[in-house]
Amino acid sequence: MELLTDIPVKRVYRSRVMEVDFNNLEFGKYVSDHMLVCDFKAGEWQLPVIVPYANLSMSPASLALHYGQTVFEGMKAFRMHDGHINIFRLEKHYERFARSLERMCMAVPPQEMFTEGLLKLVSTDKSWVPQQAGCSLYLRPFVFASEARFGVKISDEYRFIIITGPVPELYAKPIRVKVETNYVRAAKGGTGFAKCGGNYGGAYYPTQLARKQGYDQVLWTDAKENKFIEESGMMNVMFVLNNKLVTPPLSDSILDGITRDSLLTLAAGLGYETEERPVSIAELENAFRNNTIREAFGAGTAAVVAPIDTICIGDTDYMLPAYGPQSLLNRVKDGLQKIRLGLSEDIYGWNRVI
Numbered sequence: 452m453e454l455l456t457d458i459p460v461k462r463v464y465r466s467r468v469m470e471v472d473f474n475n476l477e478f479g480k481y482v483s484d485h486m487l488v489c490d491f492k493a494g495e496w497q498l499p500v501i502v503p504y505a506n507l508s509m510s511p512a513s514l515a516l517h518y519g520q521t522v523f524e525g526m527k528a529f530r531m532h533d534g535h536i537n538i539f540r541l542e543k544h545y546e547r548f549a550r551s552l553e554r555m556c557m558a559v560p561p562q563e564m565f566t567e568g569l570l571k572l573v574s575t576d577k578s579w580v581p582q583q584a585g586c587s588l589y590l591r592p593f594v595f596a597s598e599a600r601f602g603v604k605i606s607d608e609y610r611f612i613i614i615t616g617p618v619p620e621l622y623a624k625p626i627r628v629k630v631e632t633n634y635v636r637a638a639k640g641g642t643g644f645a646k647c648g649g650n651y652g653g654a655y656y657p658t659q660l661a662r663k664q665g666y667d668q669v670l671w672t673d674a675k676e677n678k679f680i681e682e683s684g685m686m687n688v689m690f691v692l693n694n695k696l697v698t699p700p701l702s703d704s705i706l707d708g709i710t711r712d713s714l715l716t717l718a719a720g721l722g723y724e725t726e727e728r729p730v731s732i733a734e735l736e737n738a739f740r741n742n743t744i745r746e747a748f749g750a751g752t753a754a755v756v757a758p759i760d761t762i763c764i765g766d767t768d769y770m771l772p773a774y775g776p777q778s779l780l781n782r783v784k785d786g787l788q789k790i791r792l793g794l795s796e797d798i799y800g801w802n803r804v805i
């Protein structure tokens with residue numbers, strides 16, 4: 452493969468960035484001017500190109516549309532206080548992307564292409580990286596099966612695309628969640644740890660039911676007994692129980708969240724005890740009764756930290772105490788933001804400054 456720093460860029464004739472209201476961003480509403488596209492054909496990746504963002508032309512028989520071979524990543528780039536731009540935890544995102552693709556029997560773009568492609572795409576669209584507090588440029592690399600053939604088979608052709616767009620934080624207000632014991636997101640041996648499209652599509656129906664009942668998200672439980680908490684909606688979930696930061700352990704039904712990992716690291720750095728261990732519904736109920744649960748929150752790239760103010764278990768809505776600047780969720784969120792913006796030292800080597 453040729454040197455990827457030579458990825459050709461076909462620039463837009465006129466940028467759309469002036470049309471964006473950066474003070475009123477909505478998640479997923481805006482896409483930046485350019486995208487990276489690269490095809491996998493005849494057993495190898497072709498040369499990537501950066502081109503103006505545009506609709507794709509694809510066969511209605513493309514395998515992804517029928518049997519769900521689609522995998523994505525969710526990453527962010529930040530405008531730092533000194534004006535530089537930084538992509539957060541690039542390597543860790545690549546590792547997860549590769550794991551997800553392998554689980555779905557899909558071609559894995561080489562790491563160099565992923566890295567150089569992101570660096571060049573973000574540099575090309577640097578005017579799209581917001582300066583507003585809490586906002587960032589969301590990066591969405593994805594691969595789908597593009598072979599035109601509707602027989603049930605592993606695709607021999609794939610398309611790797613990266614699109615980007617400016618976003619605010621996902622949940623501005625604390626959320627209400629409902630413990631879900633009728634539907635499951637993922638089971639042992641399934642694809643729960645992979646960022647494949649089907650995991651998200653399959654979650655819509657139970658989430659829609661929970662929304663009709665006045666909740667924002669469901670708290671997923673394990674598929675075998677529906678006794679243990681797994682994730683919260685599209686995020687990992689964390690609790691402060693007996694002053695310890697507790698989160699369910701990674702498994703094949705839980706996504707290896709990069710925000711989850713970052714927050715655990717930061718909490719330990721602040722001197723908190725952290726535990727990755729099963730959390731049962733019964734433990735949560737007891738903790739509410741005994742007043743030993745202080746905080747609950749979702750953790751994800753899009754949301755960063757999503758404070759939870761209500762957890763519904765069975766027919767009971769349990770309320771969490773109000774959060775303030777000293778709450779652990781705000782302390783770790785603040786610590787994360789300071790590293791990303793270059794306001795505190797990047798001691799863990801998380802920033803890839805462009």
Ligand code: COI
Nearest residue numbers: 525526685751752753754
């Ligand atoms: C993320 O948090 O980045 C996700 O991928 C979840 C969602 C926006 C699909």
